[in-house]
Amino acid sequence: MSLAERVLDGDIRAAARLMRDIDDRFKSAVEELKTLYPHTGNAYIIGITGPPGAGKSTLVDQIVAAYRKRDLLVGVVAIDPTSPFSGGAILGDRIRMNRHADDAGVFIRSLATRGALGGLSRSTMDVANVMDAMGMDVIVIETVGVGQDEVDIVSTAHTTVVVMVPGLGDDIQAIKAGILEIGDVFVVNKADRDGAERTARELTTMLEMKHPDDDGWFPRVMKTEGSRGVGIEELVEEFDAHRTYLKESGALQRLIEERNAKVFADTLRDELFDSVMSAISADGTYQEILTGLRDRSTDPYSAVQKVMAGSAFT
Numbered sequence: 001m002s003l004a005e006r007v008l009d010g011d012i013r014a015a016a017r018l019m020r021d022i023d024d025r026f027k028s029a030v031e032e033l034k035t036l037y038p039h040t041g042n043a044y045i046i047g048i049t050g051p052p053g054a055g056k057s058t059l060v061d062q063i064v065a066a067y068r069k070r071d072l073l074v075g076v077v078a079i080d081p082t083s084p085f086s087g088g089a090i091l092g093d094r095i096r097m098n099r100h101a102d103d104a105g106v107f108i109r110s111l112a113t114r115g116a117l118g119g120l121s122r123s124t125m126d127v128a129n130v131m132d133a134m135g136m137d138v139i140v141i142e143t144v145g146v147g148q149d150e151v152d153i154v155s156t157a158h159t160t161v162v163v164m165v166p167g168l169g170d171d172i173q174a175i176k177a178g179i180l181e182i183g184d185v186f187v188v189n190k191a192d193r194d195g196a197e198r199t200a201r202e203l204t205t206m207l208e209m210k211h212p213d214d215d216g217w218f219p220r221v222m223k224t225e226g227s228r229g230v231g232i233e234e235l236v237e238e239f240d241a242h243r244t245y246l247k248e249s250g251a252l253q254r255l256i257e258e259r260n261a262k263v264f265a266d267t268l269r270d271e272l273f274d275s276v277m278s279a280i281s282a283d284g285t286y287q288e289i290l291t292g293l294r295d296r297s298t299d300p301y302s303a304v305q306k307v308m309a310g311s312a313f314t
């Protein structure tokens with residue numbers, strides 16, 4: 001049996017191996033993904049984003065526990081940053097979810113960004129598809145949480161959750177990062193801290209200014225204490241409400257179409273880049289370009305135009 005067939009048969013080890021192959025960008029993984037693709041599209045995907053120290057991993061741990069109480073199978077994709085110097089990553093998010101390690105109904109996979117921007121890894125969607133094909137009911141994707149450009153999660157998740165904490169200048173950060181546009185649910189975590197009420201109130205005011213009409217989904221601001229499990233059940237109920245809205249309003253279909261378009265565009269871009277780089281590296285053109293750039297006999301713009309003019313894609 002192929003890895004994909006074993007995944008569909010419920011083989012956890014086969015799923016883990018396929019996810020590793022996907023992350024390592026093995027060509028063989030593509031054929032397995034082709035087999036799995038018709039069996040995807042059933043899982044509900046929740047994206048969790050927010051600044052470092054907001055308690056995202058602890059919150060995810062509690063969300064997983066809440067869904068497990070409902071007897072639902074849960075997959076978790078936790079993204080960690082990659083060092084620009086060593087290329088390594090400390091995949092530590094799963095440490096905060098250690099209590100689920102022996103639960104056969106939970107599958108946790110950590111991924112490194114490997115230089116990808118936008119808060120996700122290049123292989124995030126493919127790994128989520130494997131979990132989907134495995135039969136996971138809910139998939140939680142936790143972004144890397146290191147900046148203000150983590151908006152890729154919007155085109156990946158059905159419900160995007162923005163986690164904030166009091167005392168980090170959240171109102172200014174929300175305006176700067178365009179956070180108001182990407183969140184379907186906002187969470188003020190560590191709500192037992194001073195300033196939590198103020199943060200929640202200011203976020204609500206900004207959302208009301210951003211969403212003046214009553215049509216469509218209006219994001220709510222929820223308060224939680226991830227370390228103690230306070231407000232988690234209400235948060236999960238809000239996820240359910242948003243999922244119902246997506247289905248009844250027709251927004252779910254639009255979301256899926258946008259995600260499919262992005263997956264296709266990203267895959268095409270990667271394949272074209274790999275093909276062109278492989279070709280110009282093999283025939284010595286790449287080294288010639290680097291030499292020309294070094295002695296200023298050419299420029300990067302002319303070099304790209306020359307490569308494209310000689311490629312099979314123009």
